[in-house]
Amino acid sequence: MSTGNPTNGNTTEPPPGEPLDFVRTIVRDDIRSGKQGGRVHTRFPPAPTGFLHLGHAKAICVDFGIAEEFGGKCNLRLDDTDPGNEKQEYVDAIQEDIHWLGYDWDDRLFYASDYFDQLYEWAKLLIQKGAAYVDEQDVATMRAQRGTVLEAGTASPFRDRPVEESLAQLERMKRGEFEEGGAVLRAKIDMASPNMHMRDPVMYRIKKIAHNRTGDRWCIYPTYDWAHGQSDAIEGITHSLCSLEFEIHRPLYDWFLEQIGDIHRPRQIEFARLNVTHTVTQKRKLRALVERGHVDGWDDPRMPTLRGMRRRGYTPASIRNFCTRVGLAKFNSLHEIGLLEFSLREDLNVVAQRRMAVLDPIRLVIENWPDGKTDTLDAINNPEDASAGSREVPFGREIYIEREDFLVDAPKKFFRLAPGREVRLRYAYLVTCTGYETDDDGNVTLVRATYDPDSRGGNAPDGRKVKGTIHWVSAEHAVDATVRLYDHLYAVEDPSELESDDAQDGDAWERGLNKDSLQVLTGCKLEPALALAQAEEALQFERKGYFVLDSKDSRPDALVFNRSVALRDSWAKEAAKLGATS
């Protein structure tokens, strides 16, 4: 997948043709004009404070994708400047998930903490230049002094303390001689700036917490603003791509680099983060869903985390394709989840092995089939891929069919089984319904039919047309399984709309959850070949959807399958119309 360009050193060629999004246009123009020596070097900088989700997938595709397309490189950098929330588990998971998505950083795995020493030296440099100072006020005071978006802030009494004093106090901060919150290092910029981030932002704060990588060597840690741009500079990043909310940080990003002076100057470019209907892509909200038990964990198949989607049966290609379809812009957009589902079906359609599985079984007895006789029929594994070959499927006198494929009183357009009607059993025989039985409540318990002995394989001997084909599973050979049907996490299209109104009710968005996002079906009847299903093997249960063996809960003697996505169902639309008009 790598399109690296080692022979060309640091010269790169823009990709040919095709309209480019605004970021790629900038990158291409920079290459053409020779900026950054024609080099492209990006980075993906996640904080190791949670698992990667669909929103990250977009950023990964942008960061790694652009580097790849232009023959450049992309670093993986763990932005570990907030010890306490960071965990090694996340560091490992992030790497695993990026690899799974299909990207790689070679030997360029970095941590912001790799630069703590350099950052400290630069901090002293800024103090010496009179561009930073140690402030010993408490948080609340500083907050009050910052002013508001409407009013200018006021200067800290420490703002103009002597350079030597700040230098000495910073050293004391580093040695742990202050309590947490006792002092911070601040950039000296402009307390009246209309941009709040320029009102003497904090560069270092004290946290007496051991760091995942640096242990207890430090008790002062750089803030995002002080760490990020400098890390980019150190790594020789050319284009530092991030989301829109950092737009207002850009003046600060540039200011720090300007102050340091003679170092590499990356360019920050912001683009819109990914929003998808019927789900959320914010770490905070996903965490709440897990902690409040609305889902079974970060890898619940309903979660838009990469791990959840993987378990659900999403493929790396489908996610990557979705991300390129979604595009890159500065407009805050909300993408239909249908596009994600389309991307999944598109990929699965060509790779999934077809199998037959009856999810809501009802017995069908073929009255003229000899008792005890078993036939073995040939079934195609994948009509989209001849090389997938075929398999054998056993057939007998009693089979299971889908409850919804039989109707006592069927409308004309219902091309399935009903008294007196003929239907094809996929890859098997043509059968005609001769009757049915019900229980006391009127529920159908059994369907009776006769088969046409000359229709083996499913072809009518006289060429008569049989419009309907239904799937089935031999009762004698059926394998039992639990099947989990997943639907959208949220019933509402845009969960973010729920939280806006009432500030008191910060968790209002949870009320938009889809109560039926998980439906567990037990006693499903599968064809024998499904007993051999492997984790992450793409499967299509014919006429029902794409499924995958659950990688966590399935056992050989208690199979569990997850529905990745349903098939498009034009009959459902038709049926809805019929229902609506009658």
Added chain:
RNA sequence: UACCCCGUGGUGUAAUUGGUAGCACAGCAGAUUCUGGUUCUGCUAGUUCUGGUUCGAGUCCAGGCGGGGUAACCA
């Protein structure tokens, strides 16, 4: 309310930089089909508004309207 960013069919995203508004998804209609799947064909539908510059404006200018972001020692 201040500052910054952004407004193109239902959704999202293009338009050779001032010259025929294209593509994908969704929707609708039809064809094909041993999956009501797939595939194929056709259709519906759009430049936020008002002025200005120009032979010509989605594109440039001014103003309005609308949406988003920003007042953590999170990133």
